[in-house]
Amino acid sequence: MSSQKAIPSKYFYDARGSKLFEHICKLPEYYLTRIEISILEDIAPEFTQILRHKDLVELGSGADLKIRTMLDSVGRESRATLRYIPVDISESAISNALQSLLELYPELEVLGIVADFTCQLNVIPSHRPAIFCFLGSTIGNFDKDETMLFLRNVAEAMKLEDRLLIGFDMVKSQEILEAAYNDSEGVTAEFNKNILNVVNGSLHGNLDPCAFDHLAFYNEKYQRIEMHLKANCDFSARLKALDLEVEFTAGDTIHTEISRKFKREEIEELAFHAGLRIANWHTDSEEWFSLVEMSCHSEN
Ligand code: AVJ
Numbered sequence: 001m002s003s004q005k006a007i008p009s010k011y012f013y014d015a016r017g018s019k020l021f022e023h024i025c026k027l028p029e030y031y032l033t034r035i036e037i038s039i040l041e042d043i044a045p046e047f048t049q050i051l052r053h054k055d056l057v058e059l060g061s062g063a064d065l066k067i068r069t070m071l072d073s074v075g076r077e078s079r080a081t082l083r084y085i086p087v088d089i090s091e092s093a094i095s096n097a098l099q100s101l102l103e104l105y106p107e108l109e110v111l112g113i114v115a116d117f118t119c120q121l122n123v124i125p126s127h128r129p130a131i132f133c134f135l136g137s138t139i140g141n142f143d144k145d146e147t148m149l150f151l152r153n154v155a156e157a158m159k160l161e162d163r164l165l166i167g168f169d170m171v172k173s174q175e176i177l178e179a180a181y182n183d184s185e186g187v188t189a190e191f192n193k194n195i196l197n198v199v200n201g202s203l204h205g206n207l208d209p210c211a212f213d214h215l216a217f218y219n220e221k222y223q224r225i226e227m228h229l230k231a232n233c234d235f236s237a238r239l240k241a242l243d244l245e246v247e248f249t250a251g252d253t254i255h256t257e258i259s260r261k262f263k264r265e266e267i268e269e270l271a272f273h274a275g276l277r278i279a280n281w282h283t284d285s286e287e288w289f290s291l292v293e294m295s296c297h298s299e300n
Contacts, residue, residue: 005252005253027188029179030183031180037066044070045073053082062136065097085110087117089114091114094113098112118142134164137289141257147270151276155276155297168290171262174218178217180225192257193212205238208235223261223262227258229253230253231249234249234250276294277296278293
């Protein structure tokens with residue numbers, strides 16, 4: 001076997017991948033979205049005033065509209081003063097979100113941006129005070145260096161009065177973590193395999209999703225869920241656009257995602273090293289998920 005094959009997780013999210021992820025969010029085993037929404041419901045009243053006349057910038061918004069929890073509870077009058085700016089790499093996710101938001105909240109100003117927020121924060125307008133949101137523990141997809149780079153970039157883009165709200169999935173028992181990525185309906189397996197369709201589409205490839213099995217497990221040493229696709233036979237595949245032939249032996253894996261889990265002290269350390277200050281900490285009674293409010297270090 002040659003070195004580890006890998007596909008960056010951002011390629012999960014074509015139209016079908018975004019739909020499958022929306023389905024994952026509703027699965028009983030996938031507690032992340034449910035808990036995060038309940039925390040958002042708890043804190044939304046505090047944000048009613050805070051959000052007036054601001055930009056609500058959601059990084060990696062996706063199509064599932066977690067932010068509706070917030071928008072619902074701030075009420076029509078405040079909604080009419082704010083601008084919602086969803087930023088996502090998936091064009092279909094952005095256009096679906098725009099469509100349903102326009103129907104739900106005709107008074108709301110919405111500016112959808114299709115961009116890779118890991119490197120294109122500069123395309124987000126910055127003349128109004130802003131609340132940045134990075135929900136769903138998407139931050140867990142980054143490795144340590146990427147996390148720090150991302151936080152520093154956001155910190156740099158933030159004005160003194162701006163706030164950053166980040167969702168973190170916390171370390172918990174291996175059984176619960178692994179069940180969340182191995183659901184009984186097999187939706188996560190479909191989601192994982194769909195990344196091959198995306199690669200085939202953009203690189204004119206012939207990777208066969210049926211030739212792979214879904215594999216997701218908790219790596220305790222690195223405190224993260226790892227998702228892989230494991231070849232179930234020997235074969236070779238072509239990626240025409242790269243003029244590349246890739247050999248697979250049964251058992252070879254393609255690494256498709258990491259989903260890091262956090263401890264409170266680590267988040268505090270991350271914030272500190274990125275030049276951010278923790279302004280508020282919100283969690284559920286079991287501390288399975290945390291929504292952490294940060295501001296620029298120099299504010300006080
Ligand atoms: C959207 C990146 C937060 O890591 O839990 C869900 C993606 N992968 N099931 C996560 C995902 C498998 C999800 N994030």
